[in-house]
Amino acid sequence: xxxxxxxxxxxxxxxxxxxxxxxxxxxxxxxxxxxxxxxxxxxxxxxxxxxxxxxxxxxxxxxxxxxxxxxxxxxxxxxxxxxxxxxxxxxxxxxxxxx
Numbered sequence: 686x687x688x689x690x691x692x693x694x695x696x697x698x699x700x701x702x703x704x705x706x707x708x709x710x711x712x713x714x715x716x717x718x719x720x721x722x723x724x725x726x727x728x729x730x731x732x733x734x735x736x737x738x739x740x741x742x743x744x745x746x747x748x749x750x751x752x753x754x755x756x757x758x759x760x761x762x763x764x765x766x767x768x769x770x771x772x773x774x775x776x777x778x779x780x781x782x783x784x
Contacts, residue, residue, distance in 0.1 A: 706726060710722055710723055710726065741763075742773050745759055745763070745765075745770055745773045745774065746773060746774055749770070749774045750774065756770045756771055756774060757770075
């Protein structure tokens with residue numbers, strides 16, 4: 686059995702995809718195999734999280750710097766703190782990044 690994080694199985698929601706992974710893991714009857722698969726999935730998710738944060742950072746910067754969205758609006762819609770949005774956009778401005 687191979688569990689692929691984020692495999693599309695009938696929905697676009699990240700929560701739904703992770704729930705499917707969890708359900709598949711819980712269905713494995715052998716506790717050794719279930720633990721091994723859970724560890725493997727956790728390692729894959731940790732590795733991907735840095736990449737996902739980079740994608741989010743770039744999108745936030747693009748919304749503010751290219752599309753003229755306000756930082757407070759971006760924060761509210763994405764459920765981020767205004768301070769975090771300011772950090773992401775501010776670093777790009779300090780570095781002279783326009784993307």
